[in-house]
Amino acid sequence: MKFMEFKHKDIYVKTHTSIIVTREVNEKDRKQQNELVYANVIDIDSRVQAMFAQFHHSRKKSDVFFRISHAPRIGEKDYDKNSLYVYPSGKYKHMSLREDDTFVTGLVVSEKVLERQKDGYIIFAWDGNIHEKLFWTIDSYYETPLLEEWTPYLYEQLIKSKGLVPLNVHDFSNDNPELVVYELLVEEDVLDGCISFGLQTGALILTEDEQVQEVV
Incomplete structure (x- = not known):
């Protein structure tokens, strides 16, 4: 389990998180950034709702980031003190589910996961398939x-053409060992070209029945 912290001027919010998914982005004259695609946050309801709120305030992109760090157990002293900084990008949806009288689980999900966007679609394969x-x-x-x-x-x-790019899964609780996430970055013309090339070279084959169905 990790802490997910948000600081901006006089605002400070901290929750636990068990898993996040990020995409690496390289921008001109700036270091590589980890954009947040998905996060599972766990804490009391007020903290989870406060974390949700940070995805809806309009601030400068450079001012907004979330710090991921180890959540030490009581009395734990020898632990990894490194941090991972992740940045929001685009629009997000969220939902929460009460686990018991104390804790709430919240999901923060990029809209690219929920529906096709102009610049791509993000695919989750929880079972690895x-x-x-x-x-x-x-x-x-x-x-x-x-x-x-x-x-x-x-x-x-x-994969070869980088039209399908793997994203980074950070599973802090090891509850989802098979999860893989990819971002599909191409439009129909590229997909059509791949299929046409495969048929022309014999890498893909249409059976006689399938050819008849296409004619009909």
């Missing part, structure tokens, strides 16, 4: 025709 989730994503949100058995080929092509 990214091929299945990639197929479902393209079938649900894109116009590119895709057979399920073609997904491994498309996955490999997108």
Whole structure:
């Protein structure tokens, strides 16, 4: 478990967090930043709600960041004192669920996870089966025709071209060891090109039945 802290002028909020997902961004004349995609926060309700509020205030992007640090147990002295700084980007949604009389679990999720955006879509595969989730994503949100058995080929092509980029999963409680998260960064024209190239080279094959269905 880690602490997730927010400081801005006279505002200070701290909650526990068990898992966050970030994407690395390199900007001109600035150090690499870790943009926050997803966070699970756990604490008393007032602290969780206060943390939610920080994602809705309009401040300068450079002024806003969250510090992730070790949450020491009572009496613990020899622990990692390094910190990870993460930055919000874009719009977020949140929801909370009461665990018991004391604690509330809150989820903070980028809108890129919830629906397709102009600059991409973020795919969560909690069971590690990214091929299945990639197929479902393209079938649900894109116009590119895709057979399920073609997904491994498309996955490999997108990874090579960096059209599909792995994001960083920080599982502080080790409760989700299989989770992988990717960001799909291409539009239909690129996806269509990958499929067409695969068919032309023989890497992908249409069976006779599938060809008849396409004609019909």
